[in-house]
Amino acid sequence: xxxxxxxxxxxxxxxxxxxxxxxxxxxxxxxxxxxxxxxxxxxxxxxxxxxxxxxxxxxxxxxxxxxxxxxxxxxxxxxxxxxxxxxxxxxxxxxxxxxxxxxxxxxxxxxxxxxxxxxxxxxxxxxxxxxxxxxxxxxxxxxxxxxxxxxxxxxxxxxxxxxxxxxxxxxxxxxxxxxxxxxxxxxxxxxxxxxxxxxxxxxxxxxxxxxxxxxxxxxxxxxxxxxxxxxxxxxxxxxxxxxxxxxxxxxxxxxxxxxxxxxxxxxxxxxxxxxxxxxxxxxxxxxxxxxxxxxxxxxxxxxxxxxxxxxxxxxxxxxxxxxxxxxxxxxxxxxxxxxxxxxxxxxxxxxxxxxxxxxxxxxxxxxxxxxxxxxxx
Amino acid sequence: xxxxxxxxxxxxxxxxxxxxxxxxxxxxxxxxxxxxxxxxxxxxxxxxxxxxxxxxxxxxxxxxxxxxxxxxxxxxxxxxxxxxxxxxxxxxxxxxxxxxxxxxxxxxxxxxxxxxxxxxxxxxxxxxxxxxxxxxxxxxxxxxxxxxxxxxxxxxxxxxxxxxxxxxxxxxxxxxxxxxxxxxxxxxxxxxxxxxxxxxxxxxxxxxxxxxxxxx
Ligand SMILES: Nc1ncnc2c1ncn2[C@@H]1O[C@H](COP(=O)(O)OP(=O)(O)OP(=O)(O)O)[C@@H](O)[C@H]1O
Ligand SMILES: [Mg+2]
Numbered sequence: 001x002x003x004x005x006x007x008x009x010x011x012x013x014x015x016x017x018x019x020x021x022x023x024x025x026x027x028x029x030x031x032x033x034x035x036x037x038x039x040x041x042x043x044x045x046x047x048x049x050x051x052x053x054x055x056x057x058x059x060x061x062x063x064x065x066x067x068x069x070x071x072x073x074x075x076x077x078x079x080x081x082x083x084x085x086x087x088x089x090x091x092x093x094x095x096x097x098x099x100x101x102x103x104x105x106x107x108x109x110x111x112x113x114x115x116x117x118x119x120x121x122x123x124x125x126x127x128x129x130x131x132x133x134x135x136x137x138x139x140x141x142x143x144x145x146x147x148x149x150x151x152x153x154x155x156x157x158x159x160x161x162x163x164x165x166x167x168x169x170x171x172x173x174x175x176x177x178x179x180x181x182x183x184x185x186x187x188x189x190x191x192x193x194x195x196x197x198x199x200x201x202x203x204x205x206x207x208x209x210x211x212x213x214x215x216x217x218x219x220x221x222x223x224x225x226x227x228x229x230x231x232x233x234x235x236x237x238x239x240x241x242x243x244x245x246x247x248x249x250x251x252x253x254x255x256x257x258x259x260x261x262x263x264x265x266x267x268x269x270x271x272x273x274x275x276x277x278x279x280x281x282x283x284x285x286x287x288x289x290x291x292x293x294x295x296x297x298x299x300x301x302x303x304x305x306x307x308x309x310x311x312x313x314x315x316x317x318x319x320x321x322x323x324x325x326x327x328x329x330x331x332x333x334x335x336x337x338x339x340x341x342x343x344x345x346x347x348x349x350x351x352x353x354x355x356x357x358x359x360x361x362x363x364x365x366x367x368x369x370x371x372x373x374x375x376x377x
Numbered sequence: 378x379x380x381x382x383x384x385x386x387x388x389x390x391x392x393x394x395x396x397x398x399x400x401x402x403x404x405x406x407x408x409x410x411x412x413x414x415x416x417x418x419x420x421x422x423x424x425x426x427x428x429x430x431x432x433x434x435x436x437x438x439x440x441x442x443x444x445x446x447x448x449x450x451x452x453x454x455x456x457x458x459x460x461x462x463x464x465x466x467x468x469x470x471x472x473x474x475x476x477x478x479x480x481x482x483x484x485x486x487x488x489x490x491x492x493x494x495x496x497x498x499x500x501x502x503x504x505x506x507x508x509x510x511x512x513x514x515x516x517x518x519x520x521x522x523x524x525x526x527x528x529x530x531x532x533x534x535x536x537x538x539x540x541x542x543x544x545x546x547x548x549x550x551x552x553x554x555x556x557x558x559x560x561x562x563x564x565x566x567x568x569x570x571x572x573x574x575x576x577x578x579x580x581x582x583x584x585x586x587x588x589x590x591x592x593x
Contacts, residue, residue, distance in 0.1 A: 051500055076502030086497030090515045090592045100501050133591075149501070 001027050002048060002157065002189065007057035009043055009213075017043045019213045021057070025206070028187040030179070032200040035210035035236075041193040042083055044210070045159050048191060049078045061157070076103060079150030079158035083193070085142050085166075087134040087149075093119075094130040096145055100153040118148035121178065123171075139166040147175070154186070161193045176203055197237055201225070209233055222254040226367050252327050255364050256346045256354035262287040263296070265313035272296055273306045283343075286316045290351040294318035295343075322347050323356075329364075332356050387564045394565065398550065402569050405546035408464065408539060409532045409577075412471025417525055420476050424483020424521070425509070434484060441477040449474060449535045453542045462543025467536065474535055475528035479521070486520025487513055519589040526581035533574040537566075547573075 002025040009018040017040045025031040033041040046052035047059050050071040059066045066074060079100075087096050095102075097118055098111040106114075116126040122144040134142055143166045150158055164172045180203055183190060194200055200207050201221045208218045209229075217229040225245040228234045234242065263272050263284045272284055276298055286293040294316040304315055321335050325348040332344055336358070343357040391398060423441075427434035444452070453470040460466045490513050498512040514521075537548040550566030553559070 049500060051496065072502050072504050074502075075500060078502075080497075080500040082493060082497050082500055084493040086491075086493040086500075088494060088498070088512060089491075103502055103507070 001025065001062060002191070003060040003063075004044075004047065005058045005060065007044075007047060007054045007059065009040075009047070009052060010055045017213050018054075021213075021215060023208060023215065023218070025189055025191055027189050028183070029205035030183055030190040030192055030203050031206045031208065032204035033191065033193045033208050033210060034195070034197065034200045035216075037195070039210040040213045041210060042161055043213075045161055045191055045193055048157070048159055049075045049080055076100060076153070077155050077157070079153075079155040079160075081146050081150045081158075081160040081163040083161040085146040087142055087145055089134050091133075092130065093132050093134070093137070093145055096134065097149050097152055099149060100155075104153055106153075114152060118152060121151075122148055122175065140168065140171055143167060144171075144175070151182075155188070157189045157191070159191050162195065163192070164199065165195070172199070179203060197241070201241070209236065220254075222250065249328055249330050250364065251329060252323060252332055252346050252354075252356055253325055255329050255332070255360050256356045257360050258354045260285050260355040260357075262352075263312055264288050265293050265311070265316060267312050269296075269301055269304065269308065269310045269312060269315065270306060272312050273298075273301050276301075285345065285352070285355060286312055287352050292319070292322065292345055292347065292352040319345055324348070325353050329356075329361075333361070383560075387561050387568070390561045391565050391568075398547075398565060398569060401545065401547050401549055401566070402573070404544075405533070405536055405548075405570065405573065408467050408536050408544060408546055409471060409529060409573075411468045412475060412532055412536075413525065413529055415468070415472040416475035416479055416528060419472070420479030420524070420528075421483050421521055423476070424480045424524075425487065425514075427480065427484040428487035428513075437480065438477075438484070441480050444473050445477040450538055450541060453538065457542045464544055466542045467539040467544035467546075470542075471532045471535060475532055478527040478531070479524040482520045482524025482527075483517065486517030486524075489520065490516045516592060519585050519592065522581065522585040522588060526578060526585060529577045529581060530574050533570065533577055537570050 002023075004021050004023040007018060007021040008016070010016045021040075021044060023031075023044075033044060035041055043052060047054055048061075048066075050066060050069075053067070061069075061074075088099070091099070094112075094115050097115045101111045101114060115130065119126040119129060124141060124144060129137070129141075134145070137145065143163065147160070147163050150160065164175055167175065176199060179190070182188075192203065204221050206218060207221055207224050209216045209224065211232055217224055217233050219227075222245075224233070225237065225242060228237060228242065261275065261279055261281055261284050263275060263286055265286050265288055276282060276284060282299075283295050283297040285295050293313070296312050296316045300315045300317065304310055321339055321341060322345045323332055323335070325346055327346075335341065335344055336356075343355050345352060346354045346356060423437050427437050447455075449470070452473065453466060456469050456473075457466045460469060494516070495508065495512060498508045503511060536544075536546050537551060539546045540548045540552045547566045547570045551563050551570075552566075554562030554564075554566060
């Protein structure tokens with residue numbers, strides 16, 4: 001995890017590019033910095049590999065203050081796609097892509113294999129392109145090389161400054177999909193700068209909207225869409241996108257409670273009862289190390305007797321229906337209606353991810369409704 | 378009529394004395410070569426120092442400039458006071474005389490390297506030294522080579538006055554010609570010297586262009 005704490009940046013000429021930035025980039029997430037030209041996106045990004053040093057404040061990576069780390073080591077562990085591509089014009093494409101592994105002294109065969117793999121990843125035939133020089137590639141092809149150069153040594157953190165800006169819409173979509181797939185597969189932390197709000201909404205786990213060296217709003221795309229902070233955000237996102245969002249049916253990820261109360265199946269009924277009483281709820285989800293077992297409700301407990309010496313696993317009721325993450329809310333509402341279910345668990349790869357409850361549906365409706373009133377005003 | 382006769386006369390003289398002239402040409406090349414190698418090593422190093430430490434750049438460049446301004450004969454004579462007559466004095470003179478174009482071109486070449494490319498190198502984790510020898514020097518190489526080419530052409534000319542401080546080379550033939558008022562001898566020294574300068578310019582220019590094409 002990366003954390004920026006009270007970071008300020010004043011350039012040598014006295015210009016204050018960043019005013020008190022506080023941010024968190026979670027591991028395995030795509031974090032998108034977006035905002036008008038000159039708002040400080042590149043400045044923020046360069047703090048993370050110490051191409052910029054903050055004037056004030058601290059940057060932590062996994063709770064380690066990076067100003068105490070060796071900048072060369074730090075940069076070798078941080079992939080970096082610079083805004084202006086910056087390929088090395090005197091090196092072949094293979095040498096460009098293999099630049100970091102070469103610095104890390106991988107052996108030649110391993111570098112060769114990795115270069116081929118990466119070129120294939122971005123649809124450039126290794127045999128054709130490996131021996132070419134950057135000037136013999138189109139702008140979009142150069143940009144793709146810039147991207148894979150940053151991925152080459154599989155760094156845990158990857159910084160990308162407008163990496164797809166020179167691509168045609170189709171290649172751009174392709175690379176965005178590739179990025180999403182990659183992130184699912186390899187679980188890296190991305191910090192991504194773009195001007196393109198559609199790109200941001202598509203790929204971001206967290207969107208950070210900046211203006212004049214400050215963070216105006218940060219959050220999940222759905223949060224930003226359904227609850228824009230102020231008129232600047234509304235203008236920046238564009239009314240038509242907000243409108244579309246309001247009319248579109250969200251999927252369960254946006255509706256579910258991510259952390260409902262859970263209990264393990266080997267707990268005693270007494271503990272289950274105490275927990276429900278303490279939190280003022282009438283049921284608990286039974287989960288053993290991520291595996292969903294069912295639920296136990298207050299009525300089941302009272303039926304058997306609270307002080308009977310019994311375990312949760314003896315009274316729990318399995319769920320009749322579960323849905324996968326990414327399911328449309330419409331499907332879930334249908335299920336709730338048909339089965340007269342108060343809640344439906346959401347699964348992610350056979351692991352319990354969250355719960356859609358009647359309460360969480362109402363909450364979503366409230367936020368959309370509140371939002372439309374704000375915009376109408 | 379007169380001109381043609383003169384040319385045949387010079388040609389005849391050169392053919393008759395080819396062994397002597399060749400040995401003088403060889404001496405000439407040797408002096409320039411020694412001076413150039415020395416100047417390239419020192420000049421490129423100083424150029425790099427200038428580019429890395431902006432503060433000392435004006436000092437180094439001014440000193441090289443002043444040396445360049447001293448008339449060549451005066452410079453050689455001053456060096457002779459310390460190193461005596463002969464080869465060493467000439468080589469040191471050529472070395473000093475060649476510094477300015479090499480330092481200046483190295484300095485400018487390094488400054489001209491695209492800042493984004495340097496930033497990319499730094500960003501992927503090159504040490505300052507790796508950045509210099511993997512990125513900046515290769516990209517500045519055409520400029521450095523232009524510096525060496527300019528310096529070489531100048532040095533071929535300056536080396537012609539080597540006999541005044543006890544050196545050898547084609548200047549010997551020219552000076553003998555002047556002393557004995559023999560026009561043919563003057564030509565026989567001057568023509569190969571001129572050809573040398575042109576050849577140096579052509580060959581080094583070609584190398585420089587090849588290097589440039591590799592980059593652009
Ligand atoms: N080295 C520098 N010295 C002084 N000011 C700088 C420097 N680098 C950037 N700035 C200023 O800081 C502000 C933020 O720059 P930054 O490059 O972070 O913008 P950005 O959000 O990335 O913009 P863009 O979308 O155009 O790339 C700008 O006003 C810029 O002029
Ligand atoms: Mg920028």
